[in-house]
Amino acid sequence: MTAAANQSGRRPTTSRRLERAGIRDVAAAAGVSITTVSDALNGKGRLPDETRSRVREVAERLGYRPSAAARTLRTGRSGLIGLTVTTYGEEPFTFTEFAYFAEMARAATSAALGRGYALVVLPASSRHDVWGNIALDGTVVIDPPDQDPLVSELYRSGVPVVSDGKPGNCPVTAWVDNDHEAAVLGILEHLSEAGARRIGLLTGTSTDTYTRLSTEAYLGWCAKVGQEPVYETYPAHDPAAGAVAADRLLARPDRPDAVYGLFDPNGTDLLAAARRYGLRVPDDLLLVCCSESDVYATTEPPITTLSLKPRKIGTTVVNLLIDAIEGVDSGTGVDIARLFPPRFRTAGTGPPPGTLMPTELIVRASSQRRSPRTTVSPPRPPGEV
Amino acid sequence: MTAAANQSGRRPTTSRRLERAGIRDVAAAAGVSITTVSDALNGKGRLPDETRSRVREVAERLGYRPSAAARTLRTGRSGLIGLTVTTYGEEPFTFTEFAYFAEMARAATSAALGRGYALVVLPASSRHDVWGNIALDGTVVIDPPDQDPLVSELYRSGVPVVSDGKPGNCPVTAWVDNDHEAAVLGILEHLSEAGARRIGLLTGTSTDTYTRLSTEAYLGWCAKVGQEPVYETYPAHDPAAGAVAADRLLARPDRPDAVYGLFDPNGTDLLAAARRYGLRVPDDLLLVCCSESDVYATTEPPITTLSLKPRKIGTTVVNLLIDAIEGVDSGTGVDIARLFPPRFRTAGTGPPPGTLMPTELIVRASSQRRSPRTTVSPPRPPGEV
């Protein structure tokens, strides 16, 4: 077996120090070839169980860890997927819906890990060298703007891209989004049924899909039912501006008797503004806001919220992406006939496959005229309806 | 120049399809050698500017992107650092202080990107193959428990490890933490000055550094000033349990007249519990809780919070880690003589260098007997004192 032990003949004469054991060292120590070690460790090839376990034992003893870089280079798979948030302003992270993003990222990370992938967060505005230095098997993009050059380049170079938020003109492998129009219409209907006569909207100035579709749905509804739109806009990434806009909305001469706020902090801001103007919620003002935070279960009064179900979205997006990477449809419930990396899809085959995820309206006291309970109740866990 | 154009002689006879351009293609197209391309693009070697720019132009034209995997294999640097949260329970992510973690991770991501690194979130409980499949230049570990096998192995294999939270027995390259004892003592003093006679504590059952040090500081203070400890514990990762524990604390016969809650939701939970028992805040009950959320600026009344300054911690931790990776002390303000990867440090050289970061007490109405303003005030941005 001296031949086998000597087969790493390329190694220079200088003895290595305390470097990590490589596959060659394992092969030498086990008296087999590199091929055998690789096969034994990866469960491939045709080897008797005895050899397999012996090799594994030797590898364990030497503390062998395969080099991720070498494996990636050889196989073309890094096990890494990117999570990109397209930044609008100058801020490094412009999370219009912060809790939403946190939840979504958490779910995405979990889903990725569950399938053996790791997630790396990469704002689109990152230095180009960071983007170029990382081998990504695919990318999730949150709400890409039209003609995003980053997305286009990724797509062109064959990296699967799945977007959270229906993409405008970007070519993506697939996308997932809420049905924002349905959600807004549902809320408006809910408020109308609770007795609202004039519903106002607190919305954002940015042009992302969420803001745009929601606002359009509101305006469309107003046109349909014949109500004059009553809304205020503000830059959603600026928390201070939100409080001011909430105040502005309630200070209007045509003050609404119900408000839907598109962003997370709108609930507390509107509540504070209402308090300043002596408006009782829900008696004088019905309130709903879009939020993933459960602080609204314990405010006074508790506030009805719309959840965009970020966990479901994050999970779905990642699963779609990994399906595309692996060329498999693992049955995520999406009725996509073919979901392959872009190089396999004929150009002009129509829009990329998309999925609409449902939202959830969590009804609390702020949107019901008759407050369900005003008596002191025994302690109960928050989050309950 | 046919020799140069033909130097990729190893390429098989079959013509490649539409694969990405490699460095060889650029070399051939520019009529230079691979060496020259590499040097030109990386700003190394001695080349006239003319050659350099010509090569760059050709590379650009071909859409050349260097292979991250190959570069990593060659240089031993991946540009990736891990962010590990050690999980205590069965949950994939047990963030005892969720907003804290989110902020910290955000700052860490920014800091890393600013120095050309990307961050990968990897729970310690991830499948081993995920850990093994990723080339990490270093790792940030959040609050590692004593004898964490993961940290030990990382350290042994020469990967720099910097921990957020003073490590128990784990060998780490460096660590950063708040001065939890000083923070708690400061709060107790603050409450005492506001007139508290019996201060209670809402704390957790887990054994992480934060919980342990804070609780010990409280107990030590009680012993010193001769107050009987009044505290309740609950599993911090369970939000429902927090509300119950808050209620339990206020239901005690020896009900405290001031409470400090260690975790983010404690403020609202305690406020709700106080309301149930008819206790006015701050008149009957002084309240402080540790939180990074600014919802406490708009609660009724606003609640005094302790901020652990997660952004500073995240930034510092990442900078220390990258300093260690690059073998540089970039002047993060930490007085560490030597901060090198473990293989350069002699064993038994004493404890790893640590840094204590200050905390910040944001005083609001809930911890001041005389509420500063009870009149209706004009709208102002949240977050203001």
Place this chain on the structure above:
DNA sequence: CACTCTTGGAGAAACGTATCTCCAGGGGCT
């Protein structure tokens, strides 16, 4: 016996880059 499978495994070629070594040639200096 002559052959075809099957088993167990070895050899070597990539993957794409960075970098060490070395070389040709020209100009300045003695």
Place this chain on the structure above:
DNA sequence: AGCCCCTGGAGATACGTTTCTCCAAGAGTG
């Protein structure tokens, strides 16, 4: 003229895997 240094750049090797190809020897089969 002879020598040295400097410039511009080419060649080759190594990074550590995975995997394709191929081979030897034994086992079955006609």
